[in-house]
Amino acid sequence: MPLSRNFLILAAAGGSAALLLGAFGFQYLGGMAPCKLCLWQRWPHGAAILIGGIALMIPGRGLPLLGALAALTTAGIGVYHAGVEQHWWEGPRICTTGPVGGLSPEQLLEQIMSAPLVRCDEIPWEMFGLSMAAWNAVASAGLAVLWLMAAARSVRD
Helix, strand or coil, X not given: CCCCXXXXXXXXXXHHHHHHHHXXXXXXXXXXXXXXXXHHHHHHHHHHHHHHHHHCCCCCCHHHHHHHHHHHHHHHHHHHHHHHHCCCCCCCHHHCCCCCCCCCHHHHHHHHHHCCCCCCCCCCCEECCEEHXXXXXXXXXXXXXXXXXXXXXXXXX
């Protein structure tokens, strides 16, 4: 039995909602404050949820393709963030270590006072060797597949 377009949309948007709720759970129940890149990963999930709600009311494949783009965006940010955590590449200066040399005491104090509380290049939690950012990338890639399947069903329906 083939899955319907609406079922696939509900599964994809629901998956984004579950990932977003999980992130909020880690933050508010687990006491794990998000870093800047963690916050960036949340926005496409919010967009996917909104797209899903609209796509259930409007036929066609455009919205499911937009949902896939949202899922791929958060997956890409997740891959980037996981690479920053593994020190494969540098992350944004706003949430990783910055140079201290050559700063006056006032500039150093300003840098310390304006530094984020959570760094993007540290892994606060992992399961089976993957960080939350990496898990977000894997799960979001799967959600993108669901969105693409919904887009394909839109053409056949």
